[in-house]
Amino acid sequence: MPQAQIDPASTGTTPPASPVADDPQLALILQSLDDDQAQDIVTIDLQGKSSIADTMVIASGRSTRQVAAMAQKLGERLKRGGFGGPRIEGLPAADWVLVDGGSVVVHLFRPEVRSFYNLERMWGFGEGAAGAA
Known part of the structure; x- marks a missing residue:
């Protein structure tokens, strides 16, 4: 399943370097989520933007059982x-389950809960669409 790479500070036309290539922990996390059929996997680069982690991963599961x-x-x-x-x-x-791996923080949601909290928007994804709808 493809993962969206989000860098809210990126304004140029050149895509940011893939954080997966430099971070074996992030690669393991993304592979694990893919193996477990997580849906809508999003990776957000937090380096220089937050002290909580270097990377945030957000994904959905179809049910509470799958999320757990x-x-x-x-x-x-x-x-x-x-x-x-x-x-x-x-x-x-x-x-909503939080897995704190230190440099990578993973948020796993049921789709309805993910939509309600909308972490992607809070961290800058979709800023240009704030007035749309």
Whole structure:
């Protein structure tokens, strides 16, 4: 499944360098989400914009069961991959689960909850569409 790369500060016509190439943890996360059939995966570069992480990944699952399973598997894969045990918040409700891997923060949502919170817009994605609709 294709992932959208978002760099809200990018104004030039040259696309930003892929953060996946430089970050094995991000590559593992994106592969894990793809393997678990996550939907609408978005990667947001936070370097220089936030101290919480270098990268934010947002994805959706079709149900609370899928969201919970994706979060648990991702936690296991990060630990096995040598990235330590990530902090996981939002289980067992699993409407919105946060997986804090340190330099990469992952938000997993049910589609309705993701639409309500609209993190992509908060972090600059779709700024030009603010007046549209």
